[in-house]
Amino acid sequence: MAAVTMGDGKGGGVRTLHLVAPSVVVLLIFSLVPLALTLWFSLHNYNFMHMERYRFNGITNYFYLFANPNLWTALRVTLQLVVEVLVVTLVLGSVLASLFETKFAGRGIARVLMISPFFVMPTVAAVVWKNLLMNPVNGIFAWLCKLVGAAPIDFLGDFPLTSVVAIVSWEWTPFAFLILVTAIQSLDESTLEAARIDGAGPISTFFSIQLPHLGRAIGVVTMIETIFLLSIFAEIAITTGGGPGVSSSNLTFLISQRLLNANDVGGASATGVVAIVLANIVAAVLIRVVAKRLDV
Numbered sequence: 001m002a003a004v005t006m007g008d009g010k011g012g013g014v015r016t017l018h019l020v021a022p023s024v025v026v027l028l029i030f031s032l033v034p035l036a037l038t039l040w041f042s043l044h045n046y047n048f049m050h051m052e053r054y055r056f057n058g059i060t061n062y063f064y065l066f067a068n069p070n071l072w073t074a075l076r077v078t079l080q081l082v083v084e085v086l087v088v089t090l091v092l093g094s095v096l097a098s099l100f101e102t103k104f105a106g107r108g109i110a111r112v113l114m115i116s117p118f119f120v121m122p123t124v125a126a127v128v129w130k131n132l133l134m135n136p137v138n139g140i141f142a143w144l145c146k147l148v149g150a151a152p153i154d155f156l157g158d159f160p161l162t163s164v165v166a167i168v169s170w171e172w173t174p175f176a177f178l179i180l181v182t183a184i185q186s187l188d189e190s191t192l193e194a195a196r197i198d199g200a201g202p203i204s205t206f207f208s209i210q211l212p213h214l215g216r217a218i219g220v221v222t223m224i225e226t227i228f229l230l231s232i233f234a235e236i237a238i239t240t241g242g243g244p245g246v247s248s249s250n251l252t253f254l255i256s257q258r259l260l261n262a263n264d265v266g267g268a269s270a271t272g273v274v275a276i277v278l279a280n281i282v283a284a285v286l287i288r289v290v291a292k293r294l295d296v
Contacts, residue, residue, distance in 0.1 A: 035276070042269035049263045061270035070246050070254060071271070075278070078250040081165060082229045082282075088169040089225065090218060093176030097184050097214075098206050100177075111181075118174035126238035129167045130156065134239075160240040160248040167235050172228075176221045183217035184210055223286050230279050251275045 045057045065071055100111060117125070133140050134155040142152035155163045187210065195205050233252045236242055242249035242257065249257070251271065258268035 038269045038272050038276070040269075041265050042273050044266050046265040046269075047263050048265065057266070061266045062273075065267065065270045065274070070249065071274070073246050074249050074251045074254040075274075077161060077248060078230065078252075078278070080161065081168070081232060081250055082226055084165045085168045085172060085229055086222060086225060088165065089173045089176040090221060092169070092173045093180045093221070094211065094214060094218070095206075096173075096177050097181035098202075098210050100181055101184050102202075115174040115178050117170055118172070118178070120171065122171065122232075122234040123238060125167060125171055126235045129163075129170075130239045134163060156240050157244065160244060164232075164235050164240060164248055167239065168229070168232060171235075172225055175225070179217050179221050180214055183214050187213050226282060226286060227279075230275075230282065251278065 042061055043056060043058060045053055045055050045060070047053065096114065100107065100114070104110075120128075131139070136142050136152045136154040136157070139152075141155065145152045153159075191209060192205065195209055200208065231252050232250060233256065236248055236250060236253050237256070240248040242253045246254075251274065255268050255271045255275065258264045258271055
């Protein structure tokens, strides 16, 4: 391995391999070892309740996995959840970032309240939405429906995936807002002033000046959010339990079901490998489509 050096500006160099190597080794251990174990277990018949049947069975786990219609439902739900949450958070984040750039009384306090949902734990957010807001009997939404003479809606039962999208969007919109409002603040004030002088209104200013300026920030938000949204679990487990049926089960929840309910380590590992492949495909697409815009 070639030695890693750092130039000192005088033609010499300071060897840094011994400084970098420990962190690289730790990173490789914590990333490659779990991946290797997942691949190994996915090729074995490994069930907690039947350890006597532990044996190598090749791609049998993958055969049964791809023959299971729940996998294709989970893939669809995973991608749908990611796309819908991204659309909601980017639209709301962009609009709110533009609105919060206008001066109004209490803007500082409003900004703090705006980003506060991002710091709420997913488990807590799911419990609050399930019991305080979406409960069809005692929830706030049910109370509002009764107030206008309408029948209460069982959101989690009738619209399970949409409800999960709403909860996750509530959690991640503050993140998109924080990045996008920072990007808008970097916009030259003279450009906005010139638009006002030319008679441009708030809507035309947003679409013609502010939104194009947010291109890079939108790319960053898309990449970061996608990484985390692919592994959403707590919101689904606490609110819908993946149901009704498997209508709101994503890949992460499907893995937990295989492991915790069926004690099938081999099947869960095979599903995990599929999730890893999906995540890498999405990452490759994002790098090619989104990250290139950062160099523009």
